Amino acid sequence: MSALPIDQHLDSIKAVLASSNRLMLIAQPGAGKTTRVPLSLLTVDWAKGQKLLLLEPRRVAARLAASFMSQQLGEPVGQTVGYRMRGDSCVSAQTRLEVVTQGVLTRMLQDDPLLEGVAGIIFDEFHERSVDADVGLALALDVQASIRDDLRLLVMSATLDVDALKRILGDQVPVIECHGRQYPVVTAYRPGLSGESDANHTLRVVNEALAMPGTQDVLVILPGVAEINRVVAALNSAMPLMAVRPLHGRMSIAEQQAALAPSASQQRIIVSTAITESSITVDGMNVVIDGGLERVPLFHPRSGLTRLTTRRINRASADQRRGRAGRQREGACFRLWAQEQTLAPYGEPEIQQADLSAVVLELACWGVSSSEDLRWVTPPPKGAWSSGQALLIQLGVLDQYHKLTPLGARCAKWPVAPRIAAMLERAGDLKALPLACGLAALLEGRETAQSSLADELAQRLRHPKRFPNWQREALRLAKKAGVRISDAVLEPLGPLLALAYPERIGQQLSPGQFRLANGKTATLSLSNTLAHQAYIVAIAINSAANGPVRIVTGESLALASLCSLYPGISQWQSRVEWSQEQGRLVGEEVQAHGSLVIARRPLARLPEEAVKQALLGALRQQPGWLLGDQLQQLRGRMSLLSDNIGAAWPDWSEEALLASLESWLAPYLIGINRLSQIEKLPLGRYLLNTLTWEQQLEFEQLAPLALDVPSGKHIGLDYAPCLSQRPPVLALKLQEAFGWRITPTVANGAVAVMIHLLSPARRPVQVTQDLISFWQNGYPDVRKEMRGRYPKHPWPEDPLAALATSYTKKRGQP
Incomplete structure (x- = not known):
């Protein structure tokens, strides 16, 4: 094997991991970390007789890394080195190094928290910061700290947030840095011409690159398979003598290896997804044509699901792609956008922008109900975490204490979003499991269109071969469920959707206007037949920050089906709410699903606790009743102390006081049912009562009135x-x-x-x-x-020697 920059650090890596169970490795592109480091660790004493896991962020990278390392050992994939990912694996009893995708690690940990037989876990390309990688590291650290202090954890990438990682790995965690191998790369910007298709734009720039002196093979990076297929077709038509090779995750490993194999007689044009941005070195390539786009998983509030979304890449990714052209010789990078185009400096960790319901479910299976129970590089946002918990409770996956229910335990076995898993698990009650598998494949696979969901599903059920991606996923789910997709019928479609979207069940207020179970009001075009239905399920919605919610796609739902699916509706609940119109609390008993009232009757007596909670809710919506002039001076005094003296003093900011109303105000609300009554209460005294007597004395001394x-x-x-x-x-x-x-x-x-x-x-x-x-x-x-x-008032020449006075020159006259 030819020498690579990482080789000179292998002995240091082995020495550190012999005495420490954690290590960070920062190795620049071209260093060889992905394939050299794991193989070298197979020979160390602490790994003998056990396995190592190498985590890769992409399926293609996992397969190709396993294949390359197997070739180095002179073996086929599946012997010493194998790979494992959802729906595809190649391992054997002899496998000692498993290259796995990041979600597989979470499943392995859930199945065997001891990770018996695993000596260490290597997190490769950790800078990409997928949710699965963050969850996997958090769980691995939990295992290591509790029951497996011998488990080695190696986090490596070209760029790492060292300070953030040290916060969870420890300040003393060793860090090894390795320079890469980089030749000069010339950068050129080539934005598209007006009216030019993306494929023709790419073809034009490929021609320019091939005509440039010194060009070897060319790598074109595009966001997805559809774009790759269009460009490959255009290139094959225009350049029949060139070796044009697609490269993406849907190809077999043999096809992927063939795409990367050198050609002795032809120049290659490899048209690839972002997999070639990292992890893989393409031999013989020195020109990169970067489309500037990426396909990433993003949470779509419109559909309530996480989907692959095409967006512009960030600056760090653009630089990483550019560096591919200089791995083995001088090269060039053509960027298919204008030089003036603004790029974000870095990509956000996925955990900051994702729907966290799946993470909440995974951690509930782990026995964790609060994200604070684990150590995170980037902690999950509290709002997204709470939203995830609320959804799982509504689905019946978690109980009110955020513990896993029996339904939740079954849902965790499905490789789909929690809401889809809940639908699949409960579809048997409707005798609709075949339809549920087809529906799940449709909902998870793409954004629903403007047309009827029933029509889209009917097309796929009648002509499955026209929709190969949908068919593949539907058959996989049907096999797991033990049913046949061909047995599906469309009648239970509305009830199935109500199981997946309980918070989006809508009740007609007037034609085209619906109240959703989550409390929002949504509109639907009057030309849509659903606009006149009494109850619907909104599947896709558009929701502006301050504008109305618009229903894009939905299905009708019978009231009898709603009550059958959610039998809790039949129970009468006391509901006390603040009436803005009446300026007081009003109470009634309701049969309801979330904010949807199915039936109501007057409530003779307002329960004390319900009144208290309704008042607190009203105050949070209208804090002016509470945080006006009466508390302004007191809050200002406390703000002075907390800002200048520190944590010894409580936070009395508006946000903190509204969040803690139950502790400082609620005990004093007995007998009160109007907000105007609250203004007359000694609110300042209630706040001061939360301080000890000693604190109150010190407070008066430090912030005197x-x-x-x-x-x-x-x-x-x-x-x-x-x-x-x-x-x-x-x-x-x-x-x-x-x-x-x-x-x-x-x-x-x-x-x-x-x-x-x-x-x-x-x-x-x-x-x-x-x-x-x-x-x-x-x-x-x-x-x-x-x-x-003001001649009547004193204005002495020397004010420091003058007598201070509140009077005019004529004493006694103020």
């Missing part, structure tokens, strides 16, 4: 500015400050008070935090201007 001034008065401080991290204000007539040399302070001397010196008309003539400087520099000009305007 008033200060003594030279005139002898006790003047109040205004702490409202402290809510915006500004100092408190003391406003007094200028004459009352004569002789005052030292600017007063609060918070134990930490903050100088902002002095507003007022004219006799009580308008500010000077604002200062430095009285001495004002008397010396500002006062002469103020005196010159003011003494003619």
